Amino acid sequence: MSVRKPWMVGKQVGIQDGILFGMQSRQIAVRMPAKTVAQLDALVESGDFESRAAAVRAGIEALMDTAERNRIGLEIADGYRRIPSTPEEDRWAMEATDASIAEEPW
Numbered sequence: 135m136s137v138r139k140p141w142m143v144g145k146q147v148g149i150q151d152g153i154l155f156g157m158q159s160r161q162i163a164v165r166m167p168a169k170t171v172a173q174l175d176a177l178v179e180s181g182d183f184e185s186r187a188a189a190v191r192a193g194i195e196a197l198m199d200t201a202e203r204n205r206i207g208l209e210i211a212d213g214y215r216r217i218p219s220t221p222e223e224d225r226w227a228m229e230a231t232d233a234s235i236a237e238e239p240w
Contacts, residue, residue: 164190 174186183189
């Protein structure tokens, strides 16, 4: 049995070209070099993506994911600069690392 979420009530919902219909979206125009468009078309023709739009969306989503991961990494590093680990915490970390490596079946 399918359970409809409150935000779905009264809306047509479906997925096409990687977009969840029923969600608000905006169309944008992008200019690209002919070589890039040819490479994009090759990805679609090989079956990696359903359409140019799906490939472009995937690329933009990957770019945004990378930017978010970088932002989080910088915040973590800043936290360690503001509140450095103690020698005891460093020792625990090294012991845990050594134990983890020792358990690996290399």
